[in-house]
Amino acid sequence: MTQTITTSLSETQLENLRNLARTVNRLDADFFVFDAQEECLINAPAGQIVSDPQHIAHCASQMLQNWRPGVQYFGDTNEILAFSLRDGQQAAAVVVVHAARQHPQPLSEGACISGENVVVPGVPMAHIADLLNLFISDFHNSAKATGQLEKVCTELSETYEELMLLYNLSSNMKVTQTDATYLQMACDQLTQLVRVEGIAIFLDKKTDGEKRLTLTAGSGLVTIDPVMAEILQVHLTRELKGGAEALLDSNVDRPFKYEWPDRINNILAVPLNGAENMIGLMVATNILDKPDFDSTDVKLFNTVAHQCAVFMENGRLFGDLKELFVGALKALTNSIDAKDQYTRGHSERVAFISRWIAERLSETVPLDEEQIHRIYLAGLLHDVGKIGVNEAVLRKKGKLTEDELARIKAHPQIGASILSEIKQMREIVPGVLCHHERVDGKGYPKGLAGDDIPLIGRIIALADAFDAMTSKRVYREALSIKRAIAEIRKGIGTQFDPEIAAVFIESDIRKLWSIIQDGFIESWDYSNFNEYGTVAVGTLIR
Amino acid sequence: MTDRKVLVVDDEIHIVQVVAIKLRNNGFEVVTAENGAEALELVRSQHPDLVITDYQMPVMTGVELIENLRSDAEFVELPVIMLTARGFAIEDDKKARLNVAACLSKPFSPREVLQCVQDVLQQVSA
Numbered sequence: 001m002t003q004t005i006t007t008s009l010s011e012t013q014l015e016n017l018r019n020l021a022r023t024v025n026r027l028d029a030d031f032f033v034f035d036a037q038e039e040c041l042i043n044a045p046a047g048q049i050v051s052d053p054q055h056i057a058h059c060a061s062q063m064l065q066n067w068r069p070g071v072q073y074f075g076d077t078n079e080i081l082a083f084s085l086r087d088g089q090q091a092a093a094v095v096v097v098h099a100a101r102q103h104p105q106p107l108s109e110g111a112c113i114s115g116e117n118v119v120v121p122g123v124p125m126a127h128i129a130d131l132l133n134l135f136i137s138d139f140h141n142s143a144k145a146t147g148q149l150e151k152v153c154t155e156l157s158e159t160y161e162e163l164m165l166l167y168n169l170s171s172n173m174k175v176t177q178t179d180a181t182y183l184q185m186a187c188d189q190l191t192q193l194v195r196v197e198g199i200a201i202f203l204d205k206k207t208d209g210e211k212r213l214t215l216t217a218g219s220g221l222v223t224i225d226p227v228m229a230e231i232l233q234v235h236l237t238r239e240l241k242g243g244a245e246a247l248l249d250s251n252v253d254r255p256f257k258y259e260w261p262d263r264i265n266n267i268l269a270v271p272l273n274g275a276e277n278m279i280g281l282m283v284a285t286n287i288l289d290k291p292d293f294d295s296t297d298v299k300l301f302n303t304v305a306h307q308c309a310v311f312m313e314n315g316r317l318f319g320d321l322k323e324l325f326v327g328a329l330k331a332l333t334n335s336i337d338a339k340d341q342y343t344r345g346h347s348e349r350v351a352f353i354s355r356w357i358a359e360r361l362s363e364t365v366p367l368d369e370e371q372i373h374r375i376y377l378a379g380l381l382h383d384v385g386k387i388g389v390n391e392a393v394l395r396k397k398g399k400l401t402e403d404e405l406a407r408i409k410a411h412p413q414i415g416a417s418i419l420s421e422i423k424q425m426r427e428i429v430p431g432v433l434c435h436h437e438r439v440d441g442k443g444y445p446k447g448l449a450g451d452d453i454p455l456i457g458r459i460i461a462l463a464d465a466f467d468a469m470t471s472k473r474v475y476r477e478a479l480s481i482k483r484a485i486a487e488i489r490k491g492i493g494t495q496f497d498p499e500i501a502a503v504f505i506e507s508d509i510r511k512l513w514s515i516i517q518d519g520f521i522e523s524w525d526y527s528n529f530n531e532y533g534t535v536a537v538g539t540l541i542r
Numbered sequence: 543m544t545d546r547k548v549l550v551v552d553d554e555i556h557i558v559q560v561v562a563i564k565l566r567n568n569g570f571e572v573v574t575a576e577n578g579a580e581a582l583e584l585v586r587s588q589h590p591d592l593v594i595t596d597y598q599m600p601v602m603t604g605v606e607l608i609e610n611l612r613s614d615a616e617f618v619e620l621p622v623i624m625l626t627a628r629g630f631a632i633e634d635d636k637k638a639r640l641n642v643a644a645c646l647s648k649p650f651s652p653r654e655v656l657q658c659v660q661d662v663l664q665q666v667s668a
Contacts, residue, residue, distance in 0.1 A: 153559040154567075157652040160560065164651040192653070 008035065009085075009093055013139070017042060017095070020135055027128055029099040034060040036091045051098040056080070063094045070136070071129050081129060083136055087143055097132065099125055158193075162300060165189050169307045179203075179312050183217035186304050190284075191219040194297055197286035198222040201308065202229045203272070204279050213280065223263050224283055236269045236281055245298055246270045252292045268293045270301045272309040274316075279309065329380050336387050340394045342473055343383075349516055351379030353463035356512055360503050361459070375456055378431025382460050385415030385432070397474050412436055413445050431456035435464055440494045458497040462488070462504060465495070470513075481509055546663060547571040547588065551581040551607065552596040552625065557648075561594060564652040565659065578602025582610055585617060592643075592663060594655070597626040605632075608640045621662050625650065 009017070021031040021044040030051045033042035038061055045051065059074045063082045074080040081097045169186060187199045198220035202213040213229040215222070224232065235258050236247040249257050250266030260267060265286050272280040282305045287293055333347040355376040358367055367375075386394065389411055393404045400408070416433035419425040434448065434457025441449030443461075453461075469484040479487065485505055492501050548570050552558045555576065562572040573588050575581040577599060585593065593611070597604040604624055611617040621643045626632060632645060643662045646655060 149559065150563060153556070153563040156556060157560045157564055160649060161651050161653060163649055164654075167649070 009041070013085075013092075013143075014041070016135075016139070017093075018044075020095075020131075023131065024097055024128065027099075027131075029097050029128060032056055032060070032096045032098070034064075034094045034096070036064065036093065038064065041093065056096050056098060059096050060094045063096075064091055067091065071132050078125075081125075081132060083132055085136070085139055088147070095132070097128065099128060161193050165193050166303065166307075169304060173307070173311050173314075179315060180216060182311050183308055184219075186308050187217045187219040190301070190304055194284070194300065195288040196220065196284045197288060199282065199284045200224060201272070201282045202226070202233075202280050203312075216280070223261060223285060228261065229281070229283075232269055232283060233278070233281055236271060237278070240271060245302060248293055248298065250292045266292050268297060268301060270298070270305045272305050272312070274309060274313055279312065281305075282308070326377070326380070329377065333380055333384060336384060339386070339391050342471065343394075346467055346471065347380050347383055349467045350382060350460065350463045351376050352516065353466060353512065354379035354460050356507070357459050357463060357500060357504050360507050361500065364503075365455075365499075374427050375431065375459055377425075378428040378435075378456055379460050379463060381415065381419065381425075381428060382432050382435045382464060383411060383415065384418060385411035385413065387418075388414040395474075409436070409444050428456075430454040431460050433457065435460040437461065438495045439497050442494075453497075458500055462496050462500055465491070466504070481513055485509065546592070547573065547590040548659060549573050549575065549581060549584055549588065549590040549593045550595075551575045551578065551593065551599070551604075553577060553599045554596070557596070557625070560652055561655055564656050568656055570659070578604075578607040578610070581607055585611065585620070590620075591666075592621045592623065592659060594623045594625065594659070597624055597632070605636070605640065608642065612640065621666050623655075623658060623662060 017033055021033075021042055024031040025044055025046040028046050030046050030049075031042065031044040032040060032051075034057070035041050038057065040057075055075075059080055059082050062074070063072065063084050067084055067086070071081050071083050074082060075098075079099050081099065083095055084091055085093045085095065168189060172182060172185060183201050187201060191199050198218065200218035200222040201216050202224075203216045204211050205214045205216075206212075207214065213226055213233060215226065215229070232247070239247045247267070247269040249260070252266065263286075267283065267285050268287075269281050269283040271278045272282060282301060284293070284297075284301065287297070330348060334345070337343045337346050355372060358372045358375040361367060362372065389407055393400070393407055396404065412433050412435060416429050419432055420429050431454070433445070434443075434453050437443035437446065437448045437453045437457055438461070439450050439453065439458070441447050443453075466484055466488065469479045469487055470481065472478045488496060488501055488505065492498050546569075548565055550558050550561050550565075550572060551574070552561075553576055558574045558576070562574055565572050573584050573590060575584050579602060581593070581595065584590070595604040595607055599607075602610075608622055608624075611620060611622070618641075622641070623644045623646065624632065624642050625646055625648060627648050632642070637645065643665070644658050646658060
């Protein structure tokens, strides 16, 4: 017995059948509908029951087993008409009409038979048959149309999902996001949309001085290892040179073009292109509900890969710019520091220490990445005003005159006014202006006290003092860390902010010191950018 | 568990069809309407477990439809999900007053709609 999938009639279709039943009844014939399991769905006799249920059921059964198009005739006098309704290849229902009260032979128009079984005048069997045939073709046309509509809507639904994917990808292109997050999101969303076994993104990264493809993001089951990825890249490059949009390989209609590990049935790879060259690739393996990838998939993958590449390029450029900027600043401040041999490298150290403090403070006080970076820059620039102070005064060994002291004390103000000319530096100005203020109000230039001093100023004040203490000066030797910490403790509440001082003292100052002592070279650790081999401009000059 | 029934109302036929297909393919019974009046009739005759309606519709807007529903004691608790076209986000207080379970903006991901329907029905039965 063949296995048939149960298809049932829709409400609309049942409604239509009931209407047909009424019409047929008016023509004095009984109407029955059975489903594919031979259950009676509609039982509509025209009047008193004359049909033999078993016989009717038998006809239905016959129709279900031997399908033939159109109306079939049963019964000794062909008084039973039946037809099947199909949904595609499956039988959905069988209709049986018993023209029991009709004259068995087709009558000519207008004929009338008197007697007990009154027949509606002028309705021959042929008429009923025509009616039924009309219904059959209507039914099947409508079912076909509904089927087509469903297919169109399913495609449309898929297209909507694609749109949402692309929309999400583009709206997530915030430069401050890390590469890894963005790439992972792209993989996750793609795997939901295109049902594949696995998707992976490999990027060229510098590991141990060598550029190698590294797995950076992935979803599902990824059976490509880095070694395989390198080979894949070679094949992909070859395909692209030959004019293809992607590498597409499968053994569905023909053998594989390239060699792949056993588990792979089909594979699609697209490049991620940077400004000048391929910076990586995206690969998908084993598509699940189709025999193979098609050109729509290729285009979608290329679009997503392109978005990812653009995102990373932007990030890299942004990072480069940031480095360039900070590098230029360091060059400037180093040259100012170098005016006095004892302050060489001071600004960079203060910047580093200030950031150290800010990072630890951010555990209790709300400080985001941007603010911490600003504190770093302020530390770097805090003494830029010294450019306006005579070198002779800066280097003077003996006691300073009132006038000379005044000139030196002007440097925060001078620095602030230089920087406030630059729009992007305005947030840094308070740090420069207030780095010699004291919480007890006895600082300069304004004599602000306590919380009136901006946080950035209070942080740099401490960092500045610590570095000054631990550096050799013309008038004294460098203090040991222990002494310096003790001095800071003494200054709590007077020179230094208690909370900031506490955070600093409790931190691992030895570690801080050893980093500084090692002549730290900062490599910019945007975790995504150092793979491009860029290292910060500017080293600690001692 | 018996098939859950969802009523989808939108004057844009393609939206109705796409949502209906997605839900039907995932075990839901779906009835559809192209306007508020038809929708009200279907709610009364078909007793859906959830209604998805568009916001902007001619003659009777989605808001008016919900107001009509809520004025009938039988449908005060009927979960409703609203589809809004971008730029027509409903204010929070209106959302609360009308007891709208969720709002999705167009263009929507059909998968998201399915998830939303499942989540809302889950919450209701909890």
